[in-house]
Amino acid sequence: MSKFYYSLFCLLILSCTQEIDDPESSEIGDSTLIQNEIENISFEPVDSPTLIVLGTLQDAGAPHMNCHQACCENLRKNLDHSNLVVSLGFIDPENHQKYLFEASPDMPEQLALLSDHENFSSNDLPDGVFITHAHIGHYTGLMYFGKEANNASSIPVYAMPKMKTFLEKNGPWSQLVEDKNIRLSSLKSNTTTSVSNNLQVIPLLVPHRDEFSETVGFKIIGPTKTALFIPDIDKWEKWDLDINSEITNVDYAFLDATFYSSKEIPNRKIEEIPHPLVSESMDRFKSLSDMDKSKIYFIHVNHTNPILDQSSDVKHQIEEAGYHVAEIHDTFKM
Ligand SMILES: [Zn+2]
Ligand SMILES: [Zn+2]
Numbered sequence: 001m002s003k004f005y006y007s008l009f010c011l012l013i014l015s016c017t018q019e020i021d022d023p024e025s026s027e028i029g030d031s032t033l034i035q036n037e038i039e040n041i042s043f044e045p046v047d048s049p050t051l052i053v054l055g056t057l058q059d060a061g062a063p064h065m066n067c068h069q070a071c072c073e074n075l076r077k078n079l080d081h082s083n084l085v086v087s088l089g090f091i092d093p094e095n096h097q098k099y100l101f102e103a104s105p106d107m108p109e110q111l112a113l114l115s116d117h118e119n120f121s122s123n124d125l126p127d128g129v130f131i132t133h134a135h136i137g138h139y140t141g142l143m144y145f146g147k148e149a150n151n152a153s154s155i156p157v158y159a160m161p162k163m164k165t166f167l168e169k170n171g172p173w174s175q176l177v178e179d180k181n182i183r184l185s186s187l188k189s190n191t192t193t194s195v196s197n198n199l200q201v202i203p204l205l206v207p208h209r210d211e212f213s214e215t216v217g218f219k220i221i222g223p224t225k226t227a228l229f230i231p232d233i234d235k236w237e238k239w240d241l242d243i244n245s246e247i248t249n250v251d252y253a254f255l256d257a258t259f260y261s262s263k264e265i266p267n268r269k270i271e272e273i274p275h276p277l278v279s280e281s282m283d284r285f286k287s288l289s290d291m292d293k294s295k296i297y298f299i300h301v302n303h304t305n306p307i308l309d310q311s312s313d314v315k316h317q318i319e320e321a322g323y324h325v326a327e328i329h330d331t332f333k334m
């Protein structure tokens with residue numbers, strides 16, 4: 001990220017979290033003030049295993065190519081670099097390790113953000129990457145491990161069997177495998193992969209448009225807490241597991257929030273790109289206790305979804321009902 005954008009990004013983050021000593025000084029316009037603030041900014045390194053939100057958007061991000069509606073025009077005027085494609089990071093300070101869930105097209109920036117939350121490594125490269133499926137927002141960041149970019153050495157990439165074969169058999173991904181930039185490990189559904197004493201991962205198959213690979217969500221198990229991460233699923237009712245019970249069994253749930261309503265994308269047939277609408281999910285989750293509702297963080301948000309707008313009515317309704325909309329740099333003790 002260029003220094004300017006990083007500075008602007010930090011400023012915006014701080015102005016949201018109110019960590020600046022003098023909140024008044026966060027007004028943009030006085031370059032001296034801005035410079036002073038930039039120099040004072042740093043994230044506290046995490047002191048125990050922690051999950052960090054590194055991106056919250058649907059695959060194609062925002063501003064979205066060729067979208068000239070207010071959702072994206074406003075973003076183009078105020079690029080703040082908190083708009084990154086869905087991804088979670090896991091930092092394990094005890095073992096000096098960090099992991100990535102999804103290799104999004106924004107991965108270089110996201111790995112730098114992950115480094116901002118730890119102080120044990122001088123290297124942004126992760127100790128492993130878990131991939132849910134072969135749609136562009138979830139794996140194409142792998143290209144940055146290749147010859148034209150980092151020329152990384154044997155980064156462990158964890159994928160389901162079809163996803164693994166897809167990467168092995170198709171260029172340019174096959175070159176990453178042949179050149180040993182990445183080292184593929186096969187995951188098995190409903191089976192625990194133990195990465196370390198502090199991290200275990202269980203893939204759960206979910207119904208989705210599986211053109212090139214199967215699709216999974218992950219149960220991410222830390223030493224004291226468990227998180228469910230399902231960025232893409234066609235509909236909750238098509239799943240063989242009951243999402244409400246799954247929520248009660250974890251501490252945090254990061255769930256598909258692609259669209260709020262079916263009216264958002266007038267130029268596309270929504271039946272061809274099914275997702276649980278946020279409005280439907282809220283109905284389904286209504287019977288959960290307040291404690292269970294508070295575990296839910298909506299993520300994988302399309303550029304058209306009004307929950308991206310901090311001041312929208314639907315965002316307020318979601319929060320009033322006890323749910324959250326995931327935000328970049330949100331941290332969760334694991
Ligand atoms: Zn997606
Ligand atoms: Zn848009």
Ligand SMILES: [Zn+2]
Binds near residue numbers: 133232
């Ligand atoms: Zn998908």
